[in-house]
Amino acid sequence: MRSRVSLARLCSGLCPLVAVLLGGCANDVTDTLVERPLGALSELGVNLQFRMDDDPLLLGYTRLLGAEAKAKVHRTNVPYRFKLVDVDAPNAFAIPWGGIYVTRGLLRFAGSEDEVAFVVGHEVGHVERRHGSLAFQRNLLINVALILATNRHTEDWLEYAYLGNYFLDLHWSRQNETKADYEGVRFASMTGHDPGRGIDFFQRLDQRYGATPRFWGYFETHPINRDRISYVGRRPAIRRCAPRPGAFGRLARRRARGARAVRPGAAIRRVAAARQRRAVGAARADAGAVRGDPGQRGGRAGGHAGAG
Numbered sequence: 291m292r293s294r295v296s297l298a299r300l301c302s303g304l305c306p307l308v309a310v311l312l313g314g315c316a317n318d319v320t321d322t323l324v325e326r327p328l329g330a331l332s333e334l335g336v337n338l339q340f341r342m343d344d345d346p347l348l349l350g351y352t353r354l355l356g357a358e359a360k361a362k363v364h365r366t367n368v369p370y371r372f373k374l375v376d377v378d379a380p381n382a383f384a385i386p387w388g389g390i391y392v393t394r395g396l397l398r399f400a401g402s403e404d405e406v407a408f409v410v411g412h413e414v415g416h417v418e419r420r421h422g423s424l425a426f427q428r429n430l431l432i433n434v435a436l437i438l439a440t441n442r443h444t445e446d447w448l449e450y451a452y453l454g455n456y457f458l459d460l461h462w463s464r465q466n467e468t469k470a471d472y473e474g475v476r477f478a479s480m481t482g483h484d485p486g487r488g489i490d491f492f493q494r495l496d497q498r499y500g501a502t503p504r505f506w507g508y509f510e511t512h513p514i515n516r517d518r519i520s521y522v523g524r525r526p527a528i529r530r531c532a533p534r535p536g537a538f539g540r541l542a543r544r545r546a547r548g549a550r551a552v553r554p555g556a557a558i559r560r561v562a563a564a565r566q567r568r569a570v571g572a573a574r575a576d577a578g579a580v581r582g583d584p585g586q587r588g589g590r591a592g593g594h595a596g597a598g
C-alpha cells in the first residue's frame with residue numbers, strides 16, 4: 291500500500307512535467323532542446339550503422355521526390371535531408387529533425403514513382419508530427435518513473451509495469467505508423483502522385499515476405515499490412531485523386547506487358563535522368579523569365595516533352 295501511495299505521489303509530481311514536455315513540443319524551444327540534439331545523435335548512429343549511397347542519379351531522384359514533399363511541409367524550420375542508404379532490403383526511415391533515409395532496395399522494389407512518393411511522404415509525416423522526439427521523451431519519463439519506483443520498492447508488480455510499458459510502446463508505435471500512413475496519402479496527393487499506389491506497395495510487401503498473422507501483429511512496431519491497406523484505401527484523398535503513374539510507372543507498365551525488358555534499376559536511372567533534365571530546364575527557364583528571354587521558355591517546354 292505504501293508503495294502505491296508513493297508511486298501515486300511520484301506520478302502526480304511528474305504529470306505536470308510530462309504535460310509541459312509533451313505539450314511544449316510544438317514550440318521552437320523544445321525543438322532546440324530536444325529534437326535537434328536527438329536528431330544529431332540519431333544521424334551519427336545512422337552513419338555508423340549504414341553506408342550512404344552517393345549514386346548521383348538515384349540520389350538525385352530521391353532528392354527530387356523529397357524536394358516535392360519538402361515544399362508542402364508545415365515545419366519549415368526543419369532542415370529536411372533526403373539520403374540514399376546502400377541497403378538491398380526495401381525500407382525507409384526517418385530520424386528527428388528532418389533526416390529521411392531511403393534504401394536503394396526500396397527504389398528497386400517499388401513498382402511506380404507513386405509508391406516511392408507515398409513512402410517518402412510517410413517518413414516526412416513522422417518528422418512533421420515529431421513522432422521520434424515525442425516517443426523519446428515519453429519513454430524517458432516513464433522509465434525514470436519506473437526506475438525511481440524500483441529503487442524504493444521491489445514488488446513484483448513493477449515487473450508487470452515494465453511489461454505493460456513495453457506493449458504500450460508497441461501500441462503507440464503502431465498508432466504513429468497509421469498517422470504516418472495518413473501523411474503518406476496526403477503528401478503523395480499534394481505532390482501530384484496517386485496515393486492509392488501505397489496499397490500496391492503493401493500488397494507487394496506481403497507477396498514477397500508473406501502476410502503477418504493478426505496475433506503476431508500485437509508484437510510488432512508496425513500495423514499488419516492488411517490493416518494498412520484497409521486504412522489507406524479508406525482515405526478520401528484516394529477517391530479524389532486520379533492516378534498519375536509518371537514516367538517510372540509508364541516504364542513499369544511497359545515492362546509488365548513484356549513489350550520491352552526494362553529492369554527496375556535501369557528504369558529508375560532513366561527516370562532520374564529525365565527528372566534531373568527537367569529540373570535543370572525549369573531552372574534555366576526561370577532564369578530566362580527573369581531576364582525576359584522567351585527563347586529560354588521554349589527550351590523548358592522542349593525539356594518537358596523529352597522527359598515524357
Ligand SMILES: [Zn+2]
Nearest residue numbers: 412416467470
Ligand atoms: Zn513509419
